Amino acid sequence: MKQGIVLLTICLLLSAKLFPCGNSYRSNAHTTEYLKDNQLESFRFRKGFNQSVLLQEFYRLSDAISNELNLFENKNDKALAWMRMGKTADAIAILEQLEKEKPNEYKVIANLGTAYELAGRNKEALQYIRRALDLNSQSHQGSEWFHIQVLEAKLQNKPADWWINHPVLHFNQLQKDTETIISDMVYQLKERLPFTPGPDLMMAAILRDAAGYIRKQEKWQQEWVLLRIAVEYDADKKLSLEALIQTAESKIKAENLAIPDLAIHYSNEDDLLKRGKDLLENGIEYINGKKEKPATKEVESGKEQNPLWILILAGAVLAGAGLYFGFRKKAD
Secondary structure, three states: OHHHHHHHHHHHHHHHHOOOOOOOOOOOOOOOOOOOOOOHHHOOEEOOOOHHHHHHHHHHHHHHHHOOOOHHHHHHHHHHHHHHOOOHHHHHHHHHHHHHHOOOOHHHHHHHHHHHHHOOOHHHHHHHHHHHHHHOOOHHHHOHHHHHHHHHHHOOOOOHHHHHOOOOOOOOOOOOOHHHHHHHHHHHHHHHHHHOOOOOHHHHHHHHHHHHHHHHOOOHHHHHHHHHHHHHHOOOOOOOHHHHHHHHHHHHHHOOOOOOOHHHHEEOHHHHHHHHHHHHHHHHHHHOOOOOOOOOOOEEOOEEOOHHHHHHHHHHHHHHHHHHHHHHHHHO
């Protein structure tokens, strides 16, 4: 009975939190949710896209297009799948044709901006991101200032080492409150990181700049997460990130908080699925009284996490995979 309640809760959470809207016409597992929540829980990023899931999405969209179902929308979403699979030229070909059909369609214009950036056509990318912003002032929940600043930095055509001593992001002119600025950065990083393989010194500098802003707000755990991800991109250790990480760890310990588990906050989706499976199995044994309550728990923002909440979130990942592969089996 208790297992059933937990699994029902997982399914409800799955529909409520794990499939938010993006620049596609159909929500999918790769869209990013904008959370105006700057707690450590929100600082979770993925290293890349799950290619097996993308392939299934691609085949579904191709089949729908061959049957002439929602052609415009499905072609846009197929272009997104191409981008996430690294087939940028194919994505651009589709999106440019769609633009001819509907020159002022926000989703297509915004996706073209992203595709042009992935293709290294940064001048066109900036033009299209600005066009998208004109069409929708709340594009990506108003966070596109971040995207524009990155493109403006790229268009300076500076050597990579330039960013060692110069910021990519600038915050002085932003007319936003601190909470919103941090939420914007988290949203944009969740979108950008899976598209950006390391090493990449500019990406490391972007993460350093974001961490520096968060440091001023004394969010030491969140700063630590971004700095540790930045290290992954700074292969030659040019940004001297270790000293910043050590300072952040001292601040975390001084406030009796836990050093975050980087594997939770930055991982491949397959890694998260395995952790979710393990937590779900262990958690159900705990609920059924077969296991003692864990002695150690990660502390976030001065409060202990509820083990059941961890279980539910982890289980949601597993449940999502189960629902997906169940759908796949029926489709086959």
